[in-house]
Amino acid sequence: MRAIHTRRFLAAGLAAGLFCLTACSSSDEPDAASNAGSDGEAITLTIGLFGDFGFEPLYAEYEAAHPGITIEERIAEFSDHHTNLTQRLATGSGTADIEAVEVGFISQFTATPDRFHNLLDLGADQLEDRWLDWKWQQALARDDSALIGLGTDVGGMAMCYRTDLFNEAGLPTDRDEVSQLWPTWEDYVATGQEFMAAADGKYFFESSGNMFRAMIEQAPVGVYDSDDNLIVATSDHVKHAWDLAVEAIEAGMSNQLTAWTPEWTAAFGQGTFATIICPAWMTAYIEGSAPDAEGLWDVASVPGGAGNMGGAHLVLPAQGENPEAAYDLIEWLTAPEQQLKVFQETGNFPSTPELYDDEELTQFSKEYFNDAPIGQIFTEAAQLVQPQYQGPLQGDVLTIIGQGLGRIEEGAQTPDEAWTQVLSDLESLA
């Protein structure tokens, strides 16, 4: 009897082990990089993006002009994209020939330039004047010896708002008058109070994390000082942004949505919130998520002055076997002519200043946004941006703070508790 029991124990243990192994060792399936050969004949270039960059129509054009080149696009979700990229760079296999990197993650990668092809050696050294100075700088290694990426778009900020909801709440709807409502973020929150008093079941903005991030992006110094020290705990600006976001949460202004969730997307269509911070790339997202709201959205200036939010670079991981061909492609994709086409297609705003007095850009407007002169608005916004140093884990730091604000929104913690946990979470951030 005893022996049988012991054997059953063993069997139970063995079964436990087996199941753990099958599930614990879940791993990402490596995408086979498909290169037909680097001897100049048929080459397949893979390009890994987060979300739609509006490149699709350009590929056909490029392929037609370059026989033998096939372009293959892989699109992942924003949060997965950078994690996967880091992982594949670290393990030395699985990246695409060309990868997009969002600005919040770029300095994490400029810290290890040897994992990328140096674009200065591939011809980019002749092109420095093509981009906004700070856009160029963001992709430079700390010692300026290597450039890892070419800039696509920049995210000069504006504020998108729903004219119908503003009207119902008794607020002005004209974009100039709306801009005058909120020169500062305090004024924005005060406008929010007014809105909440009159609005029935609607919210003033979608997420406090986004509002916080906008305030941080406008500061001369963000969450890192220029020596890569995290200054969240000591910065007055961070504290001020946090306090103001908390004030807005406590006034019930936030729709408590997490960006990029299905609920967030659905909320655009349902029109449950009245304002959203609008870097240029956001306009395409609004249009795509709420096709029925044409003419209801308009664009005003953002409180608190200029700042950049988002935007990306295209980088060439060193594991890519066709650096020259890949470089030619990204040079072409980020050239002013193509950036203009992308802007007209998606709203992603060019990072190349030579376009900023091009009428095709400055005169651009969209019916969807009540014919707001978005070309002009975003050109001004981009030109006013003062570059801010982005620390190595910028993206993660903002995420952790955003989660802290989320805990206040959900009522899980008091603002003080949330702040304490943010600081301790930041400390354990490797």
Add this chain to the structure above:
Amino acid sequence: MNSSTRSRLYRWDVKASPYLYIAPFFVLFAAFGLFPLGYTAWVSLHDWSLLSDEHTFAGLDNYQRLLGDPYFWNALRNTVSILVLGTVPQLLLALLMAHLLTMRLRGRTFFQMGMLLPNVASVVAVAVIFSQLFGRDFGVINWVLESLGAGRIDWQAGVASSHIAIAVMIIWKWTGYNALIYLAAMQAIPRDMYESATLDGASSIRQLRSITIPMIRPTVIFTVIVSTIYGLQVFAEPQLFAGGGYDTVTGGSSRQFQTLTLYLYEHGFNRGFQFGYASATAWVMFVIIVVIAVLNYLLVRRIRSSS
């Protein structure tokens, strides 16, 4: 070939063949089971980040840090809570369904096959659909609650509500599967036992308790252990339930539904790629799973046999 060689070959064949037949499993298990298990133990003793090539020996540091991390204990609490909420109703329901299916029903095969359908659906599809159903603003469940006059529930935000939602996904997926296993075991119970019980005036539920369950005890033990193991490793359900952003790794902004596997994933495949730390987590999980599986076994063994 003379007869003695042939008989020697024959004897050898009889002795060795069975081992040869089971060998593929054990070879695969050694390569994909035993080796990773041992290697993980080795990695767990190191300061082993995917981002650097240096792997310094750290002894039990990782384990010490792990056991001192309140987020680990939080993840363990969440896991056990989801396990209990997901497994107990699941097995009871499966038992009841199996019992109902032993009765004379029209189209029994249809029902038996239908029960297995949720199990065939991919975990990801199940999790995505249920996350939509449990949506705060536009979910069907909240819509029903509201039209019944009850308030909306922010399923993701609360500890209990999120655990219940995740448990529902597990229950939906696995109840039919377990019911089929029970049903198969029940087919082996001699019908005359039920007949004589019916003559003695025992009700259907009484028959389930006093005849069926004791008779299928080994099967119950098997399902309890297997579903415990599954429950302690839920990953896709909580990950997708969070919707998007970093909440998918931390299980909500307050880590209210971060399970052990999500905790492991957070450390191994996100921040810092700390494989040493993640391996230590995997090993602690392994031990926890073995302990809970054994405890469950001891508990379920107490079901009295009817004889």
